[in-house]
Amino acid sequence: MFESIEDVKKKLTKQNYLINYRAATAVFLAVKLQKPLLIEGPAGVGKTELAKAVAGALDTSLIRLQCYEGLDESKALFEWNYQKQLLRIQSNHLTDKTWEETRANIFSEEFFLARPLLQALKAENTVVLLVDELDKSDEEFESFLLEALSDYQVSIPELGTVKASSIPVVVLTSNNYRELSDALKRRCIHLYIDYPSFERELAIVRIKVPEANKVLTEKIVQFVQSLRKMVLKKPPSISETLDWARTLVLLGAQSINEELVLNTINILLKYQQDIKKVEERISGLLPE
Amino acid sequence: MTLDKNILQFAVLLRKAGLNVSHSEVSEALKALALTGMDKKTFFDTLSATLIKDQADMRVFEKVFEYYFAPEFISSQRDHSGLLSAIINTDSQSVSQNDCQGCDRVPGTEIGRSTGFGQGQGLATAAVDNFVQVIKAGIPEDMSRLVKRGVESLGRLDEEDLEDMKTAIRQVKVFLEWNMGIYELEKAAADLDAKTWLTWQERLNSLEDKLYRELEKKLINELGTKALETVLIRENLNQLDFYRLSAPQVAEIRKKVSKLAHKLASRLSFRYKRSNRGQVDLARTIRKSMSYGGVPIKPAYRDRYPTRPEFVVLCDLSGSVRVFSEFILQLVYSIQSRYIHARSFVFVDTPDEITGYFQNREIEDGIKDIYNLAKFSRTAFSDYGQVFIDFNEKYFDVLNKKTTLLIIGDARNNYHREHAECLRRMCQQVKKSIWLNPEPAERWDTEDSLISLYGRLCDQVFECRNLEQLDRAARKIV
The missing domain is CATH 3.40.50.410 (von Willebrand factor, type A domain)
Structure with a gap:
């Protein structure tokens, strides 16, 4: 567990995740108050990475629940292993077991498939439960989650109430694809991760892509930062910066020039309109 | 006053400014404060992490925080919590620093407000030069000092300024030779590249923002809690009249x-359709009953359908x-x-x-x-x-x-x-x-x-x- 905000910072840095003081405070509070941590921000700024880093720092496993439209309780919580149950019924049929016996059998732990949410609750030690891209799930699922997260327990008709043996660290991430409900937000510690400042991005690139030389790294970050000032459909985020830096290292670049940038710009920008906009103004954007 | 009360009062102000802050969040914030600590930065981060759940609300939160936990405001409430003094002290240091460096007053400031017409030529050029230099250099401290001096030129503030801040702002701008300064900058920018001009514009915007904040702060200090509430209610986008919006508010x-x-x-939305079951459609039932001499033998039904x-x-x-x-x-x-x-x-x-x-x-x-x-x-x-x-x-x-x-x-x-x-x-x-x-x-x-x-x-x-x-x-x- 974390002892102080400084401790959070130190341990996460050890995991190669550079965290600012603000975010560290939020992580610390979420862990200490045993509240879910809701992380919002543009895609690719390291929301999911933060959860992974926290798991690493706490030296526990990470259980991940990826949300998507149509995700329901059975996929998130638990399912009965239907095929196995069928097999058992058939094999019982050959012997002379009664229906009562069979029924008692097929709804037991053996045929039970715990899905991420239940896994996290049943885990012996504290684990990190990452509910990724919660905004992609349906509203019904969100309210279902609400119940699980407020008391850290769920009711299963055949098994009774399952209470968390140790309360997991819950991290929710959202891209603001849709507005989350107030009820959920109220229960969370909120953290917004924005695009990093020049110094922070520089430090991140240095840690993650140590092969790039100093001048190149600086120029890369400068260029990306100036791109973010433009009005783009999707500004490049840290993950794109890192990809670009790795690409440039692979190409053996020592510095960046117009031609090189134009050839590799599709790594940074994902929309044709954006690329066109940048191409038009490329000479003004390059750092000296 | 204890810390709890301060935080509660702060939450009330946040609500006035149009943010949703529930009671459970306030108690959460208090619990969290006990865990973290009381230096200014942690205090701010802790409160924002527990009270604010939407990044769009952050700007308003920052503002309320800045005004409410300003040393001048907190100490004006006789019995503030001793715990808060840590926050206040760190802040007052920076303020006194500003004072030491001193803002050389332009003579004639205290006499009365400038009306906007006919400033003395000699003074004007000095003010313009100063303004242009501050923008060109872009040092935040200098900008704050400039704004501070401008707002001080207004002398004592009263209810009227609170009611009509735009006029007060205009007076300050006249005093600082704002528009002249912009004109000078535009002239200078013509010979330079577009990038510099953009930075200057950014600085001008931030200077204007600072000016508003400084004026609001001064209003709050001089007129007390009521002014704070008025200022904050203006931040409440939900209740703000559309014709009063500023450009960033329109964007929000x-x-x-x-x-x-x-x-x-x-x-x-729902419409009704004919149906074999569901609610009785009275109008159609009666119409149908006509063929049976007014006896409603067969009821007609209707159902709602999405449309x-x-x-x-x-x-x-x-x-x-x-x-x-x-x-x-x-x-x-x-x-x-x-x-x-x-x-x-x-x-x-x-x-x-x-x-x-x-x-x-x-x-x-x-x-x-x-x-x-x-x-x-x-x-x-x-x-x-x-x-x-x-x-x-x-x-x-x-x-x-x-x-x-x-x-x-x-x-x-x-x-x-x-x-x-x-x-x-x-x-x-x-x-x-x-x-x-x-x-x-x-x-x-x-x-x-x-x-x-x-x-x-x-x-x-x-x-x-x-x-x-x-x-x-x-x-x-x-």
């Missing part, structure tokens, strides 16, 4: 409108209600892309259809095109009567029994003829007609406003001057 409202649109689009209302939107784009009309257009088109079939028209003194401008486009581009391409204004003065006549002539066939007619405008007719009969004809043709008036209700029917005359012909009239009312009206309409 845009976002909120699209959220509202999203909410509305996910709701379906999309059809809209015809008629927007006044004359100066007074333009901002509001744009919000409505944004609202209608955000919904339209999902569910609703809508046709829209804009007018000042003649209507023109603009539906096509929005199809498969960004809303901003569409609105830009309206101003460039649509022909909706002959004289630039609204003339509702003429609009109704022209609409009847050219577009009457878009109205039918399925459509909802939505008229947006202040019904200020510039004393032209009203031609109410044309509006009556339109209203009779449609299923439902609704008028949204962005003017405050107390101004209705004053001067050239004809809202009750026109409103009587419509099924519903809504006052719709802030986001809250727009939200309410929109829910009723869809």
Whole structure:
């Protein structure tokens, strides 16, 4: 567990995740108050990475629940292993077991498939439960989650109430694809991760892509930062910066020039309109 | 006063400024504070992590925090919590630093306020030079000092300044030779590249922002809690009058409108249809009973089914209600892309259809095109009567029994003829007609406003001057 905000910072840095003081405070509070941590921000700024880093720092496993439209309780919580149950019924049929016996059998732990949410609750030690891209799930699922997260327990008709043996660290991430409900937000510690400042991005690139030389790294970050000032459909985020830096290292670049940038710009920008906009103004954007 | 009370009071102020802060969040914040610590940065981070759940609210939160936990304000409350002194002390240090460096007062500041006309030439150049230099250098401390000096030039503040901050700001700007400074900068920028000019502009904007904050702070310090509340209520976008919005607030409202649109689009409105089961359809049952001599032998049923209302939107784009009309257009088109079939028209003194401008486009581009391409204004003065006549002539066939007619405008007719009969004809043709008036209700029917005359012909009239009312009206309409 974390002892102080400084401790959070130190341990996460050890995991190669550079965290600012603000975010560290939020992580610390979420862990200490045993509240879910809701992380919002543009895609690719390291929301999911933060959860992974926290798991690493706490030296526990990470259980991940990826949300998507149509995700329901059975996929998130638990399912009965239907095929196995069928097999058992058939094999019982050959012997002379009664229906009562069979029924008692097929709804037991053996045929039970715990899905991420239940896994996290049943885990012996504290684990990190990452509910990724919660905004992609349906509203019904969100309210279902609400119940699980407020008391850290769920009711299963055949098994009774399952209470968390140790309360997991819950991290929710959202891209603001849709507005989350107030009820959920109220229960969370909120953290917004924005695009990093020049110094922070520089430090991140240095840690993650140590092969790039100093001048190149600086120029890369400068260029990306100036791109973010433009009005783009999707500004490049840290993950794109890192990809670009790795690409440039692979190409053996020592510095960046117009031609090189134009050839590799599709790594940074994902929309044709954006690329066109940048191409038009490329000479003004390059750092000296 | 204990820390709890301070935090509670702070939460009350946040609510006044339009943020949703629940009681459980406040207790959470207190628990969290016990865990973290009381230095200023941690204090801020802790409160923001526990109280603020939406990044859009962050700007307002920062502002309330800055004002409420300002050393001057906190110490003015006689019995503030001893725990807060840590926060105050760190802050007052930086303030006193500023004082030490001193702001060399321009002579003649205390005598009276500048009216804006005829500043002494000698003084003026000094002020302009100073202003230009500060912008060129862009050192934050210098900017704060400049702003501080400007606000101090106002002398003592009173209720009037609180009521009308724009005038006070103008006076400060005159004192600082603001516009002269911008002129000088523009001249200088002509020889430099575009990048420098952009940085300067950024700095000018931040300077203006600082100016507002400084003035608000001074108001709060001199007029106390009441001023703080007034200032914060102005931040409450939900209740802010549309005609009072500043440019960044318009941008924020845009976002909120699209959220509202999203909410509305996910709701379906219902119609009735014939059905074999469900509610009894009384009208049809009685009609059917006629063939049995008035005995209702077979009941007829009806059921609800989801559907999309059809809209015809008629927007006044004359100066007074333009901002509001744009919000409505944004609202209608955000919904339209999902569910609703809508046709829209804009007018000042003649209507023109603009539906096509929005199809498969960004809303901003569409609105830009309206101003460039649509022909909706002959004289630039609204003339509702003429609009109704022209609409009847050219577009009457878009109205039918399925459509909802939505008229947006202040019904200020510039004393032209009203031609109410044309509006009556339109209203009779449609299923439902609704008028949204962005003017405050107390101004209705004053001067050239004809809202009750026109409103009587419509099924519903809504006052719709802030986001809250727009939200309410929109829910009723869809």
